[in-house]
Amino acid sequence: MQRQVGFKLRAHALLDPDFTRGRYHRVILTNLFRANGSTWRQLRAAWQPAFAPASLAGYLPLMTGCADQLARRLEAKATAAAGATASGATAGGGSSVDMWRELGGMTLQVVGSTAYGVDFHSINEEDQAGSGSGSGSAIATAGATAAAKGRGDDGYGKQLAAACGQIFRYTSSAHGSPYLRVAMLFPELRRLLVPLAHTLPDKRFAILMQARNRLSGAVFQLMDSWKQQHIAAAGSGAAGKGSSGKADACQPSTSSPTAHPHTDFDAGSDGTGSARQSSNGVGAAATSGRGGMAGVAPGSFLDLMLGHRQGGGSGSGGKKAEGEEGVEHAPLTDEQVAGQVQLFILAGYETTANALAFAVYCIATHPEVESRLLREVDDVLPGSDQLPGESDLPRLAYTEAVVNEALRLFPPAHLTSRVVPPGETLTVGGFNIPAGIPIFLPMYIAHRDPAVWPRADVFLPERFLHSSPLYESLQPRGAAQQHAHAPFGYGSRMCIGYKFAMQEAKVALATLYRRLTFTLEPGQQPLQVEASLTMAPRGGLRVTPVPRRKL
Numbered sequence: 333m334q335r336q337v338g339f340k341l342r343a344h345a346l347l348d349p350d351f352t353r354g355r356y357h358r359v360i361l362t363n364l365f366r367a368n369g370s371t372w373r374q375l376r377a378a379w380q381p382a383f384a385p386a387s388l389a390g391y392l393p394l395m396t397g398c399a400d401q402l403a404r405r406l407e408a409k410a411t412a413a414a415g416a417t418a419s420g421a422t423a424g425g426g427s428s429v430d431m432w433r434e435l436g437g438m439t440l441q442v443v444g445s446t447a448y449g450v451d452f453h454s455i456n457e458e459d460q461a462g463s464g465s466g467s468g469s470a471i472a473t474a475g476a477t478a479a480a481k482g483r484g485d486d487g488y489g490k491q492l493a494a495a496c497g498q499i500f501r502y503t504s505s506a507h508g509s510p511y512l513r514v515a516m517l518f519p520e521l522r523r524l525l526v527p528l529a530h531t532l533p534d535k536r537f538a539i540l541m542q543a544r545n546r547l548s549g550a551v552f553q554l555m556d557s558w559k560q561q562h563i564a565a566a567g568s569g570a571a572g573k574g575s576s577g578k579a580d581a582c583q584p585s586t587s588s589p590t591a592h593p594h595t596d597f598d599a600g601s602d603g604t605g606s607a608r609q610s611s612n613g614v615g616a617a618a619t620s621g622r623g624g625m626a627g628v629a630p631g632s633f634l635d636l637m638l639g640h641r642q643g644g645g646s647g648s649g650g651k652k653a654e655g656e657e658g659v660e661h662a663p664l665t666d667e668q669v670a671g672q673v674q675l676f677i678l679a680g681y682e683t684t685a686n687a688l689a690f691a692v693y694c695i696a697t698h699p700e701v702e703s704r705l706l707r708e709v710d711d712v713l714p715g716s717d718q719l720p721g722e723s724d725l726p727r728l729a730y731t732e733a734v735v736n737e738a739l740r741l742f743p744p745a746h747l748t749s750r751v752v753p754p755g756e757t758l759t760v761g762g763f764n765i766p767a768g769i770p771i772f773l774p775m776y777i778a779h780r781d782p783a784v785w786p787r788a789d790v791f792l793p794e795r796f797l798h799s800s801p802l803y804e805s806l807q808p809r810g811a812a813q814q815h816a817h818a819p820f821g822y823g824s825r826m827c828i829g830y831k832f833a834m835q836e837a838k839v840a841l842a843t844l845y846r847r848l849t850f851t852l853e854p855g856q857q858p859l860q861v862e863a864s865l866t867m868a869p870r871g872g873l874r875v876t877p878v879p880r881r882k883l
């Protein structure tokens with residue numbers, strides 16, 4: 333039934349109350365997740381080239397670079413803690429870390445840099461204060477810390493990272509404004525609540541609105557600079573020719589960052605401040621505009637969307653849309669562009685971090701899986717500083733199976749939804765479901781159904797490893813066999829970023845485990861999870877990183 337509904341219906345049920353107004357409301361309304369009908373088809377076609385094989389290959393250095401940066405930092409921290417213990421000094425908390433939070437910093441840096449072409453600087457946040465609050469929002473706190481540190485100096489990317497964190501934190505049921513919670517319970521009161529919340533905002537509501545506006549404002553600002561460059565370049569005949577190639581946001585910087593004033597994107601502002609892009613990020617490839625104003629990084633998701641704003645489906649990267657046949661590529665509006673860029677980050681940041689944290693937990697609790705994973709990683713990456721390249725990806729088959737099995741037992745998007753369109757009735761499993769009724773499709777439950785999955789509650793990556801002798805005996809059974817594994821959803825509404833997420837998760841695991849293993853801290857087993865919009869380890873995942881080689 334779940335599969336039937338997921339394939340037959342094409343609209344998501346939208347239960348989260350959106351309180352934005354004006355221009356920012358149009359941004360939220362027009363994102364791919366919310367769109368339907370011909371707008372959805374147009375947007376889906378506009379997104380598609382971002383996940384084409386050539387684009388995915390282009391993201392690889394960024395993904396491996398960010399994972400390597402995290403691995404080296406954890407390795408250095410563990411080694412320093414071991415040295416301090418050996419010399420009798422107080423270890424200062426040792427090398428234990430909240431791995432969920434660490435991975436959140438990494439995935440944010442990857443999607444943020446890809447989306448905006450701005451280095452989000454979200455990995456190197458040493459300040460762990462406030463983590464492990466048990467609130468399920470430590471990952472968001474990481475962003476807030478980043479903002480506090482970055483404000484006023486080199487913190488442009490950090491401010492965007494903070495905005496993402498705040499959006500996650502303050503849209504969750506645990507931390508959201510009471511206005512949002514009331515609106516969720518009584519949707520009919522929304523018309524009253526929206527003006528009330530804007531007139532008398534509580535602190536959480538104010539922070540959420542400001543964060544949403546800041547993320548959208550950053551896009552408007554970059555778009556303005558892009559337009560100016562195109563006008564200027566049109567005169568010189570160089571329109572659309574940015575510098576070539578993508579830089580790696582996680583490679584060491586050679587130039588020092590330029591200070592820039594704190595930029596505010598309060599509601600109503602169109603963001604006319606000056607956006608600085610990273611000197612070492614994806615943004616390093618940005619065309620530099622006049623007066624120090626940075627341009628849009630070629631190859632970034634924003635660049636791709638701007639190509640669609642022109643109506644041609646090609647950014648300065650020159651990629652043509654390969655969407656569904658017959659889809660008109662009408663120009664995207666500024667608001668539509670901003671909506672897609674914002675969604676790119678919000679959809680890809682926490683989901684992938686959660687998936688990786690769950691995988692680390694599963695590996696730490698299954699020594700035989702860890703041994704096999706390490707054997708594969710060492711085999712595929714024998715060089716001491718070798719990072720996974722494109723040709724290595726097919727050889728990391730067991731690593732991929734580990735990710736898939738972790739996604740089965742702990743799907744970060746534990747459910748998705750559909751709604752019956754106006755004027756229609758859906759008949760499924762003998763039930764008639766009228767128009768407007770939201771239907772939830774809980775993948776978490778389907779993934780653990782013992783009637784479908786042999787040894788349903790056991791972590792066995794061999795289910796996803798064709799070459800394993802156990803493979804056949806572990807396949808899902810019966811009528812529900814097809815699409816029984818659906819961590820990325822169903823049918824035409826399936827996650828558009830799944831290849832991006834799988835590639836990132838796979839190379840991140842290979843890169844991390846090449847240098848380290850992770851031991852769970854006491855009290856982490858069995859894992860407690862928290863489910864709201866996504867499913868995450870409750871209060872984070874505390875582990876001790878153990879270096880695999882002596883430094």
Ligand code: HEM
Pocket residue numbers: 338344364365366376443675676677679680681683684687743744745747748749819820821822823824825826827828829830832833
């Ligand atoms: C492990 C990581 C991820 C998981 C588990 C996940 C899961 C999902 C799920 C379950 C859906 C709803 C599908 C449905 O309703 O049938 C979805 C939709 C979506 N995801 Fe992901 N996702 C992940 C990563 C990403 C990434 C990295 C991106 C982009 C960079 C992304 C972008 C999207 C978008 C734009 C949609 C809406 C698609 C539409 O409505 O047409 N996701 N995702």
